[in-house]
Amino acid sequence: MTIYLYTANQIPDFSPYRSPNDPHDGLICLTETIEPQHLLAAYPHGAFPWYEDDENRVYWFTQNPRAVLLPEKLHIRQSLQKTLRRQAHKITVNHCFDDVIEQCATIKRAGQGGSWISARFQAAYRALHRMGHAHSFECWLPENGDWALAGGLYGVQIGSVFYGESMFSRQANASQMAFAHAVPFLRECGIRLIDCQQDTDHLRQFGSQLMNLRDFKDHLRQYNAQPLTRPIVREMLFQAA
Template identity: 40%
Template sequence: MSLRLPVLDIDPASPFPPADSALREPDGLLAMGGDLSPQRLLNAYAHGIFPWFSDGQPILWWSPDPRTLFRSDGVHLSSRMRRQFRRSVWRIVADHDFDAVISACAAMPRPGQDGTWITSEMQAAYSELHRLGHAHSIEVRDGDRMVGGLYGVAIGRMFFGESMFSAEPGGSKAALAALALRLREWGWPLFDAQVGNPHLATLGAEAWPRPRFLAAVAELCSKPEKPGSWAEAFGALPAPELARPGFDAV
């Protein structure tokens, strides 16, 4: 790259530059290099930083300002979506097939994007985080078929969403709403959505100044939550549960 960026040390325990030193243009670009080892990734997320790069690029690290996130009690569902969920036979589970979720997210066509940033290197790195109990998938199932889902990283009581997909209309919204419901029940107040767009805004996403976001991350990541599978704790959530009172209607 032609930009002069800090280059990370080869030691995965080495610190990142302060997030507030990130570039304004492109917004949030902080550093390059390093690796995608579990230690480096967990250190990044705990400091409000995430990797985002394409094949052929070095590993790039970002901390945009403002930062897009959801309150776990602030997800909006339209009346039409509520009606769909009310009569749906879908069920939502967690950590049953993480690799299938991240593969589906990588394969999902996205407007304005040629290819995917979820490279094979990224998939391998997050699958390893999942094996270690730090990365989780939310899966929306119609029988044995997966119709939507999302994945991300959990540290303490903070969840950092990475990507989501829909194989049927409403699939990703069901995953998002189910995640919010369970996090709210567990006492996790926020989850990260990284970079905003109009679609996320309609679902209730908020834009926080980076200092406010980093302060919340520092507090929530320090909470004593052990890593491990969410499969049992999350359970099987029937989609009609998402239509009950508790979500803001729009």
């Protein structure tokens, strides 16, 4: 299979189905740039940017099978339920998107030497946020008599699909607390499917499941065309002092 490199002014065709036996493990194409137009073309076809190399080529992938979460099947383990009941916390939506994506890019993770969220990636998603298609959820915890940003997550919303991208925690459980509040809120807004991309133990604890890529893309064709029942805007989602 030939992997094409698209020049700066070209938007790839992300639609071709890739079989589970793809020898490139889901790599679809490379681009010289990453812009909001690339993202809006990629996500509805199940593609996403993963990283860029030293020559500033962006690598676009799909994943088969795909890890997804149906909002109505969210599971919150008992220990996290206790934390949510006992820990003073505040959850906001779209209060500091730039800070969230920057933290996701810089926070150190076990077993990873660095982040794929380069400055160009951040710029593209920030532009998408200004267009109303990228959203952040923030978890604030008490610190020195005030609220401090302790964790959060961001993703892309097209129609009634939310494509989760990354999360971070500066304090234990902070990103999980944000996620536990975000999923019911997204369901209230009309989100029918949450794309988790990678199958991880962390997401399986929340009830994620694997879906064949062909079925996943069928769902995308249906749900990307369905508008939200409630807009995802800047707001205070929850506060427990």
